[in-house]
Amino acid sequence: MSTLRSRMSATALAAVTLTMLFACEVTGVGVEGSVGYDGGYYEPYGYDYGGWGGGYLVGPGRCCDHGDDHRDRGRDGHDARGGQDARGGHGGGRAPAYRPAPAGRSAPSIPGRSRGR
Amino acid sequence: MLRRILISVLVFAGCTSMAGAADFELPALNTPPSTEHHQGKIVWADLVTPDLAAAEKFYGALFGWTFHRIRAGSSDYAVAMLDGRPIGGMMEKPIPAGERRQSAWLTFMAVGDVEGVKRAATAHGAKVLADSRSYPMRGRQCVLSDPEGAVFAILASSSGDSPDYLPVSGEWIWSSLHAKDAGAEAAFYQELFGYDVFELPSDDGSEHLILSNDNYARASANSLASGSTRRHPHWLNFVRVDHTAETASKVIAMGGRVLVEPRVDRHGGMVAVVADPAGAPFGLMEWTDSDTKVEPK
Numbered sequence: 542m543s544t545l546r547s548r549m550s551a552t553a554l555a556a557v558t559l560t561m562l563f564a565c566e567v568t569g570v571g572v573e574g575s576v577g578y579d580g581g582y583y584e585p586y587g588y589d590y591g592g593w594g595g596g597y598l599v600g601p602g603r604c605c606d607h608g609d610d611h612r613d614r615g616r617d618g619h620d621a622r623g624g625q626d627a628r629g630g631h632g633g634g635r636a637p638a639y640r641p642a643p644a645g646r647s648a649p650s651i652p653g654r655s656r657g658r
Numbered sequence: 659m660l661r662r663i664l665i666s667v668l669v670f671a672g673c674t675s676m677a678g679a680a681d682f683e684l685p686a687l688n689t690p691p692s693t694e695h696h697q698g699k700i701v702w703a704d705l706v707t708p709d710l711a712a713a714e715k716f717y718g719a720l721f722g723w724t725f726h727r728i729r730a731g732s733s734d735y736a737v738a739m740l741d742g743r744p745i746g747g748m749m750e751k752p753i754p755a756g757e758r759r760q761s762a763w764l765t766f767m768a769v770g771d772v773e774g775v776k777r778a779a780t781a782h783g784a785k786v787l788a789d790s791r792s793y794p795m796r797g798r799q800c801v802l803s804d805p806e807g808a809v810f811a812i813l814a815s816s817s818g819d820s821p822d823y824l825p826v827s828g829e830w831i832w833s834s835l836h837a838k839d840a841g842a843e844a845a846f847y848q849e850l851f852g853y854d855v856f857e858l859p860s861d862d863g864s865e866h867l868i869l870s871n872d873n874y875a876r877a878s879a880n881s882l883a884s885g886s887t888r889r890h891p892h893w894l895n896f897v898r899v900d901h902t903a904e905t906a907s908k909v910i911a912m913g914g915r916v917l918v919e920p921r922v923d924r925h926g927g928m929v930a931v932v933a934d935p936a937g938a939p940f941g942l943m944e945w946t947d948s949d950t951k952v953e954p955k
Contacts, residue, residue: 579788581706581749583759584888585890590917591883596862599834600923618880638845648856650866652822
């Protein structure tokens with residue numbers, strides 16, 4: 542009787558353990574040390590891009606010749622007043638939510654150095 | 659007897675779990691590893707798609723990417739390689755029957771401290787979509803949505819961040835955020851990454867901001883285009899191409915769509931927005947080396 546009970550307990554334990562392992566394998570999300578990957582996210586379906594008019598420019602500009610200015614990266618100069626000129630005006634003088642880059646600095650471009658050069 | 663069985667089961671369980679985890683190893687961002695770090699630089703992108711084989715075929719033919727498959731729990735994951743370097747990942751994730759989901763590329767930004775940036779993000783209105791987690795060789799990462807709901811990820815690479823080179827054709831070259839309030843969103847990302855924010859002149863009534871650090875432009879933040887009827891804030895990543903119009907034609911020939919027709923952008927080259935056959939949007943951008951002038955460094 543005792544042997545039978547032991548066997549049944551062991552079988553039940555094994556079943557529970559394997560079920561948990563299977564569940565981890567299938568879901569595989571959000572748990573430190575779990576097997577899966579957390580990188581993939583679907584977004585809400587069906588948004589569109591609308592019409593990008595002629596002034597709707599999203600890319601960087603070309604690299605400018607203001608390297609010395611760019612090296613001046615002190616945060617003290619990032620006040621709203623300093624950025625007004627560089628920003629070309631913002632909502633009729635409304636202070637932006639962000640700290641604009643100081644006046645006199647042009648927006649930098651992307652890296653221009655080629656790999657291996 | 660029971661104890662022996664119990665121990666055997668636990669040992670088996672442990673071995674199975676470890677073997678499964680060992681199967682899924684994202685490649686290091688840099689080989690050999692470096693100590694280089696660029697806070698806020700966009701260093702990786704992950705595609706989520708319902709058909710990984712179709713995505714491999716499409717992106718392989720379009721950009722010359724090759725793929726290395728690894729297992730990710732119940733799904734498959736493919737590392738996209740260009741010239742032997744890992745440049746992104748693609749994950750197959752089934753879409754439940756009856757549901758419609760938007761396949762998309764997830765943008766990863768470099769951080770030094772995932773937990774610290776996560777705390778700052780949530781304090782400023784972000785939500786955690788996938789909590790921080792470490793991956794062998796890769797580092798620690800966390801997936802978030804910003805205050806407007808645009809999804810992004812942060813990554814503390816254990817092998818350092820990619821050096822600042824001009825991307826070659828077929829590599830990611832640029833990222834743009836499209837949001838309802840570009841200024842407020844720029845402020846949010848500035849808090850996280852310390853970006854310098856430049857507002858650029860615009861004659862279309864939209865706000866266009868350049869986010870930079872290390873004296874390099876890293877991304878732009880833009881008002882959603884006024885003509886868009888279904889407006890969902892999102893990040894959009896651009897691949898460098900030699901000919902935008904030709905590449906857009908190939909996209910159509912391979913079952914994709916053109917969302918924004920090829921057009922000249924700020925740098926003087928052509929850009930376009932296209933979607934792969936599963937609907938995931940991404941950008942195309944021409945960039946000529948000869949036009950890049952003096953380096954600030």
